Amino acid sequence: MRGTGRVLVIGLDPVRIPGWDPEPVVAAIARGQARFADLGIEADLCLVTPEEDVEAVIVAALTGKDYACVVIGGGLRNHEPLLELFERVVNLVARHGSGAAIAFNRTPDGSAEAALRWLR
Template identity: 40%
Template sequence: MTARAVFAIGIDPALLDFSGHPQLTSELVRSYIDAELQRLREQGYDVTSCLIDLGETAEQVAAAALASGRFDCVVIGAGLRVPPERMLLFEKVLNLVHRLAPRASICFNTTPADTAEAVRRWIDP
């Protein structure tokens, strides 16, 4: 049986401003992301991670990564969706997913620590 393919996309935590969340650091957020992706792999998923910048090359990087395979599910991180100032970038990424992975389910995590749950809502390993 072939592993179900998951594409996880979000903003690179090294580029985020955590001044409004002093309990978070880019290193801590990155460790949560890495742990969740590893957890998905241990659950039998084939995971491709795509961390993008805040807009300069985000579309090109996302498009190239999406074109690299066929995905059953795309999980879009909260850092890309939630802040109102990133709405345009979120829309661009969502439309890339729609165009380049039209058969993939789309899901959203609420934190970097619940990505596996978001994926499992839409596909089984």
């Protein structure tokens, strides 16, 4: 392992997104969290929906603990209608993340590998 430090994973809450089956994403997130545990890395989740006060939720998460890396999930990045929300999330991390590295996962169960690229 290249290093350790607490990680925050920010993504869409699959359980609260209407119109699709959340179970595959919930399972992938659980696998991702288990991978962090296997590596001995403390990782917190911040799962949001576009309908809530995303800024308040994310700022509270970012300022609640000291993070070495923040992983932003593909659900926020890859869905064109959420481009503005994705930009807001990146800027919130830059503003309130206390110098945390920013990483992007390819899948919900790949968050640990994304963080490991930046943890020293």
